[in-house]
Amino acid sequence: MLTLSNLKKSFGTIAAVDHLSLEIPKGEVFGLLGPNGAGKSTTVNLAVGLIVPDSGNVSIDGSGSPVDVSVRRKIGVAPQSLAIYEEMSGRENVTFFARLQGLRGRELKKSVDWAMEFVGLADRQHDRSNKYSGGMKRRLNLAVAIAHKPLLLLLDEPTVGVDPQSRNAIFDRILMLREEGCTIVYTTHYMEEAQRLCDRVGIIDGGRLLALDAVESLIAKHGGKRMVIAQTNGKRVEVACDDPLAELQRMQSEGELETFHVERPSLESVFLGLTGRSLRDE
Amino acid sequence: MNAILALAFKDLRLLMRDKVGFFFTFVFPIGYASLFGVIMSGMSGGSESTGGIPVVVVDDDQTDGSAAFIEELVASKEFEIQKSTLDDAGNLVRKGNVLAYIIFPKGFGQARERIFGRIAPRIEIGVDPSRQAEVAMLEGLLTAKLYERVQEAFTNPEVIAKQVDESLANLAGEEDVAPVTRAALMTFLPALKIFSKAMADDDSSGGMSNAIQAANIDVVSVARNETEKLNVYAITFPQGIIWGVMGCTAAFGISLVVERTKGTLLRLQMAPLNRTHVLGGKALACFLTTVTVATVLILFGIVVFKIQPNSYAKLAMGILAVSLAFVGIMMLLSVAGKTEQSAGGIGWAVMMVMAMIGGGMMPLQFLPQFMQDIGSISPVKWSILAIEGATWRNFSYVEMALPCCVLLGIGIVCFTLGARAFKWSS
Numbered sequence: 001m002l003t004l005s006n007l008k009k010s011f012g013t014i015a016a017v018d019h020l021s022l023e024i025p026k027g028e029v030f031g032l033l034g035p036n037g038a039g040k041s042t043t044v045n046l047a048v049g050l051i052v053p054d055s056g057n058v059s060i061d062g063s064g065s066p067v068d069v070s071v072r073r074k075i076g077v078a079p080q081s082l083a084i085y086e087e088m089s090g091r092e093n094v095t096f097f098a099r100l101q102g103l104r105g106r107e108l109k110k111s112v113d114w115a116m117e118f119v120g121l122a123d124r125q126h127d128r129s130n131k132y133s134g135g136m137k138r139r140l141n142l143a144v145a146i147a148h149k150p151l152l153l154l155l156d157e158p159t160v161g162v163d164p165q166s167r168n169a170i171f172d173r174i175l176m177l178r179e180e181g182c183t184i185v186y187t188t189h190y191m192e193e194a195q196r197l198c199d200r201v202g203i204i205d206g207g208r209l210l211a212l213d214a215v216e217s218l219i220a221k222h223g224g225k226r227m228v229i230a231q232t233n234g235k236r237v238e239v240a241c242d243d244p245l246a247e248l249q250r251m252q253s254e255g256e257l258e259t260f261h262v263e264r265p266s267l268e269s270v271f272l273g274l275t276g277r278s279l280r281d282e
Numbered sequence: 283m284n285a286i287l288a289l290a291f292k293d294l295r296l297l298m299r300d301k302v303g304f305f306f307t308f309v310f311p312i313g314y315a316s317l318f319g320v321i322m323s324g325m326s327g328g329s330e331s332t333g334g335i336p337v338v339v340v341d342d343d344q345t346d347g348s349a350a351f352i353e354e355l356v357a358s359k360e361f362e363i364q365k366s367t368l369d370d371a372g373n374l375v376r377k378g379n380v381l382a383y384i385i386f387p388k389g390f391g392q393a394r395e396r397i398f399g400r401i402a403p404r405i406e407i408g409v410d411p412s413r414q415a416e417v418a419m420l421e422g423l424l425t426a427k428l429y430e431r432v433q434e435a436f437t438n439p440e441v442i443a444k445q446v447d448e449s450l451a452n453l454a455g456e457e458d459v460a461p462v463t464r465a466a467l468m469t470f471l472p473a474l475k476i477f478s479k480a481m482a483d484d485d486s487s488g489g490m491s492n493a494i495q496a497a498n499i500d501v502v503s504v505a506r507n508e509t510e511k512l513n514v515y516a517i518t519f520p521q522g523i524i525w526g527v528m529g530c531t532a533a534f535g536i537s538l539v540v541e542r543t544k545g546t547l548l549r550l551q552m553a554p555l556n557r558t559h560v561l562g563g564k565a566l567a568c569f570l571t572t573v574t575v576a577t578v579l580i581l582f583g584i585v586v587f588k589i590q591p592n593s594y595a596k597l598a599m600g601i602l603a604v605s606l607a608f609v610g611i612m613m614l615l616s617v618a619g620k621t622e623q624s625a626g627g628i629g630w631a632v633m634m635v636m637a638m639i640g641g642g643m644m645p646l647q648f649l650p651q652f653m654q655d656i657g658s659i660s661p662v663k664w665s666i667l668a669i670e671g672a673t674w675r676n677f678s679y680v681e682m683a684l685p686c687c688v689l690l691g692i693g694i695v696c697f698t699l700g701a702r703a704f705k706w707s708s
Contacts, residue, residue, distance in 0.1 A: 050552055069554040069555070072554040075552070077549070083545040083546050083549035088292075101553065104284075
C-alpha cells in the first residue's frame with residue numbers, strides 16, 4: 001500500500017530523513033516509533049506529499065506519488081496538531097473536509113454520518129468544536145481524516161494530551177478500521193501504544209530506520225534479557241537473565257526470598273538497546 | 283471550482299461567527315457613515331437644524347425699523363437668531379454658545395430708513411475671538427443684509443422719490459452742511475429721482491437695481507445636474523463603505539495566517555488541493571464579502587438616508603473595482619505577518635495610513651495640498667472617488683474608468699505579489 005524507497009530529506013545541514021526505505025502492505029497497522037525530532041513527522045509529510053524528498057520515491061497503492069492530487073484522495077491524515085475549525089461544529093468540520101475530498105450529496109451525508117458515529121461524536125455533532133474536550137477534539141480530528149474512507153490512514157501522535165478514556169476509544173476505532181481493511185501508519189513515542197496496536201514497528205532515530213519487525217520479534221532480537229527484581233535478606237537485587245525461574249530458585253537456595261517480580265523487555269528496552277538512550281529522553 | 287466554493291463558503295461562515303469581525307465589517311461602517319452624515323448635515327444646513335450662524339441680538343433702538351431688520355435676520359436662513367439683553371448676550375458669546383452678539387443702538391432704525399442721510403446705520407458686534415473665520419463671514423452677511431434695503435429702494439421709483447423728497451426737506455433744515463456738499467446733493471438727488479423714474483419706465487433696462495448691482499452671482503452644484511440639494515449622506519457613505527471593505531480585508535488577511543498557525547492550512551495542503559484552490563477560495567470569499575458589505579451599506583443609505591445614486595450601473599462598476607483592489611491588498615497583507623498579532627497589527631497599520639492619506643478619515647479637501655497629492659498613492663482615495671463618481675459626482679463612464687482602472691491595477695499587482703510570497707509547503 002505504501003512504499004518508501006530510499007527517501008532522503010534534509011533541512012539545511014540536518015538530515016531529517018536519511019535514506020529511509022520501507023514497505024507497508026494493505027491492512028497493516030504500522031508503528032513508526034521514535035523520540036521527538038527523530039524524523040517521524042517528516043516521514044509522514046513525505047508520505048502524504050506535503051514535502052518533496054531530496055531523493056527517493058513515495059508510492060501509494062502502486063499508483064504514484066502523493067504529490068498527484070488523485071493519489072492524495074486515497075490518503076487520510078490526522079495531524080499531530082489539531083487541525084479543525086473551532087468556530088464550526090464538529091459536523092461542519094467533517095462535511096467541509098469531506099467535500100474537499102470530492103464527496104457530494106447523499107454520499108457526503110452518509111459518509112459524515114458514519115464518521116461522526118464511528119468516533120462517538122454523533123450526539124455532539126452540532127456543537128461548536130471549541131466546546132469539545134481535548135479528547136473529543138482528537139476524535140473529531142480522526143473523523144475528519146476518515147470521512148472519505150481512505151485506503152491509507154496516517155495518524156501522527158493521535159493521542160497526545162488525551163485522557164485515558166478517549167485514548168482507549170481512539171485505540172478501539174483504529175483496530176476497527178484495521179478490521180475494515182484500512183492501512184494505518186501510526187507515529188508515536190509511546191511504546192505501549194505501539195505494542196498494543198501495531199502489527200509491525202519501525203524504530204527511527206536521526207532520520208534513519210534502525211529496526212523493522214513485528215513487536216515480539218524486535219523485543220526478542222534487541223530487547224535483551226528479562227529482569228528479575230527481588231528482595232532477599234533485606235536487600236534489593238536486580239538480575240538480567242534468560243531463565244527467570246532458575247534464577248529465582250538460585251536466590252531461594254542462597255537465602256530468604258522476601259518479594260520478587262520479573263520484567264519482560266519492552267520496546268523501550270529495544271530502543272535503549274539500539275540507540276543507547278531512552279525513548280523519552282527528549 | 284467546487285473546492286474553491288467550499289473554501290469560500292467556509293470562510294464566509296467563519297466570518298459570520300466572528301462577532302468582532304462582523305461588527306467591524308457591517309456595523310461600524312454604518313455607524314461611521316451615519317455619524318459623519320449627521321455632523322455634516324449640521325454643518326451644511328440639513329433638516330434637523332436651521333444651520334445658520336448662531337448669534338444673539340440686543341435691540342437697544344426699540345423702533346419699528348430695528349424690529350423690522352431683526353425680523354429680516356430671523357427669517358433669513360443664514361442666521362440662527364436669539365434675542366437677549368446685553369449682559370446675557372455677552373455670557374452666551376463667552377461660553378461659546380453663539381458666535382457673536384449684535385447690538386442695534388439707538389438711531390439704527392432711523393438711519394437705516396434714510397438712505398441718503400449723512401449718518402450711516404451703526405451696529406455693534408461682540409465676537410468670540412477664537413472663531414475669526416466665521417466672524418468675517420458674519421460681517422459679510424450683515425453687510426449684505428443692510429445693503430438689501432438700498433437695493434430694494436432702488437427697484438421702486440416711488441420709494442426713491444419719497445426718500446429723495448425727505449432727504450431734500452431734511453437738507454433744508456440742516457445748517458451744518460458744507461456749501462459744496464449741499465450744492466452737490468441739491469443737484470444729485472432730483473436728478474436721481476428723474477433717473478429712477480426713467481429706468482422704471484424703460485422695460486428693456488431691467489430696472490435700476492440692475493444698473494447698480496455689481497454682479498449677479500448664481501451658486502450651482504457642479505457635481506450634479508439636478509437642482510435638488512446634495513444629500514450629505516451621499517458624501518459620508520462612500521467613506522463608510524471603504525471602512526467596511528477595510529474591515530473585510532483585515533479579517534481575511536489575518537485568516538490565512540490563522541489557518542497556518544492553527545494547523546488547518548496543513549490539512550488543506552494534505553487534501554487533494556493545490557495553492558490555486560486555497561488562494562482562490564480565500565480571494566472569492568473576500569470578494570463576495572466586500573461586494574456584500576458595499577451593497578448592504580449603500581442599500582442602507584438609499585433606504586434610510588434617501589441617497590440617490592446617479593447610476594446603479596456605474597455604482598456596480600465602482601463597487602466591483604473597489605472589491606477587486608482590496609482582495610489584492612488582502613492577499614498581500616496575508617503574507618506580511620507570521621503570527622495573528624503581527625498580521626493584524628501590520629494590516630490595520632497599513633490600512634489606517636491608507637485611510638488617513640486617502641480621505642477615509644477626513645475628506646481630502648480638508649487636508650493640506652501636499653497631503654492631497656500624497657493621497658493619490660492610496661487605494662482609499664481611488665475607492666472613494668469611484669463610488670462618489672457613481673453616487674453624486676455624476677461621472678461619465680470615461681471618467682469612471684480612471685479610478686476603476688487604478689483600483690484594478692492595484693488589485694492585480696498586490697494579488698500577484700501576495701500569491702508569489704505565499705508559502706504553500708511547510
